Amino acid sequence: MPDNWGFVAAAYGLTAAVLLWYWRRLAKKERELERVNAGSETTVAERSREPSKTGHPRPEPSPRTPLQ
Amino acid sequence: MVRVLGWLVMAFAVAPREVTQGNVQRIMYVHVPLILASYLAFGVLAVASLVYLVRRDPGADRLAHASGEVGVMFVGLGIATGSIWGKPTWGTWWTWDARLTSVAILFVMYLGYLLLRGTIEDPERAARYCAVLGIVAALDVPLVHFSVYWWRTLHQPPSLMKPGGFAGSSSILWPLLVNLVAFALLYAYLVARRVRLLRAEAEATA
Amino acid sequence: MSYARRALAVAWKDLAVERRSKETLNALVFFSLLLLFVFQFTLGGDRERLAAVLPGVLWLGFVLSALLALGRTFLVEREHDCWEGLLLAPGDKSAIYLGKLAGNLALMLVVEALVLGLFVVFFDIDLGRALPGLLVVVALGTLGLASVGTLFAAMTANVRARELLFPVLLLPVQVPILLATVKATEALLLGEPLGAVAHWVKLLVAADTVYLVVSLLTFDVVLEG
Amino acid sequence: MNLDPIIRVTDVRKVFGLVPVLDGVTLEVRGGEAVALLGANGAGKTTLLKILATLLRPTRGTASVAGHDVVREPEAVRALIGVVAHGAWVYDDLTARENLTFWATLGGLATGPDDVAAALAGVGLERAADARVRTFSAGMKRRLSLARVMLGRPRVLLLDEPFAGLDQRARKWLEGRLEAFKAAGAALLMATHSFGRELGVADRLAVLAGGRIALDTARGALGPDDVQRLYAAHAEESL
Numbered sequence: 001m002p003d004n005w006g007f008v009a010a011a012y013g014l015t016a017a018v019l020l021w022y023w024r025r026l027a028k029k030e031r032e033l034e035r036v037n038a039g040s041e042t043t044v045a046e047r048s049r050e051p052s053k054t055g056h057p058r059p060e061p062s063p064r065t066p067l068q
Numbered sequence: 069m070v071r072v073l074g075w076l077v078m079a080f081a082v083a084p085r086e087v088t089q090g091n092v093q094r095i096m097y098v099h100v101p102l103i104l105a106s107y108l109a110f111g112v113l114a115v116a117s118l119v120y121l122v123r124r125d126p127g128a129d130r131l132a133h134a135s136g137e138v139g140v141m142f143v144g145l146g147i148a149t150g151s152i153w154g155k156p157t158w159g160t161w162w163t164w165d166a167r168l169t170s171v172a173i174l175f176v177m178y179l180g181y182l183l184l185r186g187t188i189e190d191p192e193r194a195a196r197y198c199a200v201l202g203i204v205a206a207l208d209v210p211l212v213h214f215s216v217y218w219w220r221t222l223h224q225p226p227s228l229m230k231p232g233g234f235a236g237s238s239s240i241l242w243p244l245l246v247n248l249v250a251f252a253l254l255y256a257y258l259v260a261r262r263v264r265l266l267r268a269e270a271e272a273t274a
Numbered sequence: 275m276s277y278a279r280r281a282l283a284v285a286w287k288d289l290a291v292e293r294r295s296k297e298t299l300n301a302l303v304f305f306s307l308l309l310l311f312v313f314q315f316t317l318g319g320d321r322e323r324l325a326a327v328l329p330g331v332l333w334l335g336f337v338l339s340a341l342l343a344l345g346r347t348f349l350v351e352r353e354h355d356c357w358e359g360l361l362l363a364p365g366d367k368s369a370i371y372l373g374k375l376a377g378n379l380a381l382m383l384v385v386e387a388l389v390l391g392l393f394v395v396f397f398d399i400d401l402g403r404a405l406p407g408l409l410v411v412v413a414l415g416t417l418g419l420a421s422v423g424t425l426f427a428a429m430t431a432n433v434r435a436r437e438l439l440f441p442v443l444l445l446p447v448q449v450p451i452l453l454a455t456v457k458a459t460e461a462l463l464l465g466e467p468l469g470a471v472a473h474w475v476k477l478l479v480a481a482d483t484v485y486l487v488v489s490l491l492t493f494d495v496v497l498e499g
Numbered sequence: 500m501n502l503d504p505i506i507r508v509t510d511v512r513k514v515f516g517l518v519p520v521l522d523g524v525t526l527e528v529r530g531g532e533a534v535a536l537l538g539a540n541g542a543g544k545t546t547l548l549k550i551l552a553t554l555l556r557p558t559r560g561t562a563s564v565a566g567h568d569v570v571r572e573p574e575a576v577r578a579l580i581g582v583v584a585h586g587a588w589v590y591d592d593l594t595a596r597e598n599l600t601f602w603a604t605l606g607g608l609a610t611g612p613d614d615v616a617a618a619l620a621g622v623g624l625e626r627a628a629d630a631r632v633r634t635f636s637a638g639m640k641r642r643l644s645l646a647r648v649m650l651g652r653p654r655v656l657l658l659d660e661p662f663a664g665l666d667q668r669a670r671k672w673l674e675g676r677l678e679a680f681k682a683a684g685a686a687l688l689m690a691t692h693s694f695g696r697e698l699g700v701a702d703r704l705a706v707l708a709g710g711r712i713a714l715d716t717a718r719g720a721l722g723p724d725d726v727q728r729l730y731a732a733h734a735e736e737s738l
Contacts, residue, residue: 007156011095011149015102018145019254022138026261033268121495177446184443187433189516192556193498197429200492201443204422207488208447211481215450218473219457276607283604287590287597294592294631350590358554359588363605364577370605 095153097243101251102146103171109139109255110178114206117199126270127263129195132202134262136181138255143175166220170213177205177212191270277369284360284373289380291350298346302339302385309335310392317397324397329459333452335389336382336412337419337445343381344423345440347374348431357432360497367494371424375489378420386412399463407468408459414478415455421485422447428496454478504529505655505686506551511560512710513546520546522710523560528703530654533677533687535701535718537694542707544690545584548657551688552582564655581648581685584659587640588647591633595624595643598632602647610650618646623672637664645676656680658689674700694727 116132119125150168151161162168181201188194292298313331317324351357360370390412394401401408426444430436445452455478458471468475504527513521520543528534538544549555550562553573561568567575589598596615603610610618619628622642632640641661648656656677662670677700681687689701698704698718706714 007152008094011098011152014148014152015098015145018141022141022258026258026265029265030261030268033265033272037268037272121492173446173449180439180443180446184429184433184439187435187439196495196498200425200429200496203492204425204447204485204488207484208450211450211477211484215453215477218477219453276604280605280607283601287593287601290597291590291592350592354588354590355585356588356590358552358582358584359602360605361554362552362577362580362582363602363607364574365607 095149097247099146099149099153100244101247102142102149103167104248105251105255106139106143106146106171106174108252109135109142109259110174110206110209112259113139113178113181113202117202117206120195120199121203126191126195127267129199130263130266130270131259132198133185133266134259136178136185136198136202137262138258140175140178140182142251142255143171143178147172147175164220166217169220170216173212173216174209177208181205277366280363280365280369281372281376284370285376285380288350288374288377292377292381298343298381299384302342302381303388305339305342306335306385306389306392309338309389310396314396325463328393328397328399329456329463332390332393332459333415333456335393336386336415336455337448337452339385339389340382340416340419340423341441341444343385344378344420344427344444345437347378347424347427352431367497368490370497371428371489371493374428375420375424378424379416382416382420383413386416401463403465404462407462407471410468410475411455411458411462411471411478414475414482415451417482418451418478418485419448421482421489425485425489425493425496428493450477450481454481505565506563506688508547508551508562509560511547511550511557511562513543513550513555514558519710521550521557524707524710524712526705526712526715528655528686528688530684530686531681532702533681533689533700534703534705535698536688536690536705536707537692538690538707539692543710544692544707545659547707548582548584548659548688548690551576551655552580552657553577579653580655580657581651581653582657582659583641583644583648583661584657587644589632589635589640589643592631594629594631595619595635595646596628598643599647599650603650606651608650614650618650621649622646622676638666638669641665641669641673645673649676654685656685656687656689658687660691661689662691662693662695694724 113132113135116128116135120128120132147168150171154163154165154168155161181198184201185194185198188197313335317327317331348357351360361367363370393399423444426440426447430440430443433439454474458474458478461471461474462468506526506528508524508526511521511524512519520541524543524547526534526547536544536547546555550557551564551569553569553576556570561570563569564576565579567579569576588602590601593601596619599615599618600610600612603615616625616628619625622645624639624642624646627635627639632643635643641664658677661673661677665673677687677689681700687700691698701718704714704716704718705712
């Protein structure tokens with residue numbers, strides 16, 4: 001069995017990449033939510049889009065800064 | 069504290085790589101735990117859906133939602149790593165091998181779950197419908213396995229190098245077990261964070 | 275007793291509306307003819323290729339017409355704004371599910387008979403001995419498709435993009451039914467007795483039971499709209 | 500008019516997405532009493548009726564019909580209410596008789612063909628009994644849905660714009676029917692945004708504005724223009 005390091009690296013790399021992407025998305029949303037809550041009570045918090053599926057992340061809408 | 073646990077788990081999951089002798093078989097240490105963790109995720113999803121239907125408790129619905137998301141990600145990665153592993157082993161990216169096929173169907177089924185959740189605006193209705201779908205899908209899993217298994221093995225002997233063979237020398241089993249625990253922890257951590265985010269979102273709009 | 279009467283009333287109403295408006299039936303009849311021509315053009319003359327592909331093609335026809343029929347299950351309620359009426363009828367809502375299921379089954383079996391008839395005539399296949407076994411497999415397969423199909427039709431009735439969502443939700447769940455029916459049909463058409471496909475038939479029966487029980491138990495949660 | 504209220508709404512709040520349509524509504528209707536629920540479009544009249552009809556769950560607060568909570572005992576509530584809403588719940592491809600028979604059977608009512616015929620006669624549809632409902636006018640469809648409600652002999656009637664689209668003669672006739680229901684001890688809650696003569700049926704007027712009951716007063720001798728003035732005063736002030 002030839003030693004295909006490339007494939008092993010690809011598999012591990014992909015797994016780590018997707019997990020990292022999901023982890024960072026959660027963190028981004030949490031920060032976004034905190035900013036909106038901390039921002040001001042009157043603005044209507046823009047409901048962040050439903051999280052997209054793996055593999056082909058939907059284009060995130062540009063997060064508008066809530067109107068002051 | 070939870071974030072530290074998260075990073076610990078990530079490092080932990082990759083650690084066993086050095087233990088075994090280098091060859092492509094080592095993808096199994098990621099491929100198998102991913103698939104098993106996704107089964108765990110879909111199991112939790114089904115139970116949470118049942119709890120939601122009985123007690124209409126939004127917490128259960130959030131758990132089902134989060135578990136579904138992480139589950140779809142895990143099973144998607146499981147399929148990807150499985151086919152990456154298949155390339156050198158069988159020379160093709162994809163074979164309709166019994167295990168890979170049923171896992172692929174699982175992926176599409178629960179992708180539908182996320183799609184349904186994304187389509188319905190009213191959170192209460194989305195929770196109800198997704199709970200029903202979660203239960204139907206979970207009950208369907210054994211049927212999918214049986215039908216795919218019979219479909220494959222009755223006509224073509226199981227592929228020579230059956231990926232993810234659980235038997236194996238202890239040197240294979242030990243790192244596999246370690247990784248399994250690592251991915252289960254990772255699942256729990258990601259779901260916990262996603263549930264917290266969902267609760268925060270719900271409070272922001274209530 | 276009123277449970278059965280209420281289920282029958284729903285089934286009767288659906289079939290009466292269908293008989294008079296003929297909307298779905300016309301669409302399905304036209305669709306099966308279309309299917310036949312498409313397969314005729316692609317498969318054309320040579321017999322071996324046809325025999326090899328026939329089970330798949332036949333069930334593809336059945337499944338596609340099932341999707342059309344099932345997708346419209348709650349169309350009449352939605353168009354005439356009767357959904358709330360169904361919901362407010364006191365008593366166990368699963369009677370409504372059974373009524374809708376019966377209506378769907380009747381419609382699908384009629385169309386399947388038509389598709390099968392057209393295939394036999396146009397591709398001059400002699401079903402001969404395989405017919406009884408085939409009827410069992412078709413009946414069980416149709417019940418499997420209709421039981422979950424009716425539940426999912428209720429779920430996607432007033433959701434946007436329902437024409438897309440309904441097949442996407444239904445087909446993956448129906449893989450066991452699709453595999454079992456196509457494989458069983460293939461064996462039967464090769465002349466094997468029903469006994470040879472007993473395991474597929476058992477799977478179909480198990481699947482139908484699971485789908486029916488789950489649908490009956492969860493239908494009123496879905497109907498809540 | 501017996502005393503204990505059949506319809507009881509206490510501090511009901513209903514939020515759609517981010518918009519609080521109802522924000523603490525409290526209202527009671529006794530048996531044999533009719534309350535006209537006035538309010539601009541979108542004030543939440545239909546939402547309140549739907550909550551009472553067990554079609555919508557309140558975000559907060561409780562509502563009950565004859566002591567049965569709409570969220571915990573929906574089946575008990577559904578057996579007591581008659582709903583005449585925008586959608587008249589009619590299947591166009593069925594005849595009037597078939598529609599009534601269907602709804603009666605679905606409601607588990609033990610109605611025979613003669614009860615159906617009597618109900619149709621009661622609403623003046625005996626001649627059109629076997630015509631397809633597709634050919635009916637809005638007024639005739641309204642009559643048919645009222646016939647359906649009458650079959651169930653409800654203790655509560657929830658009406659959403661019952662007089663909309665009716666000609667003068669049909670309005671007069673409907674008023675008589677509603678009076679008959681009241682006389683039989685049923686409680687009526689009627690959402691409307693017109694101040695015409697048909698308010699004559701109402702014993703009380705409740706103005707829904709800003710998500711709350713801004714005014715709840717006996718109709719007494721108030722003419723249409725008094726009602727208009729009262730409504731204008733209360734509706735604007737609370738917006």
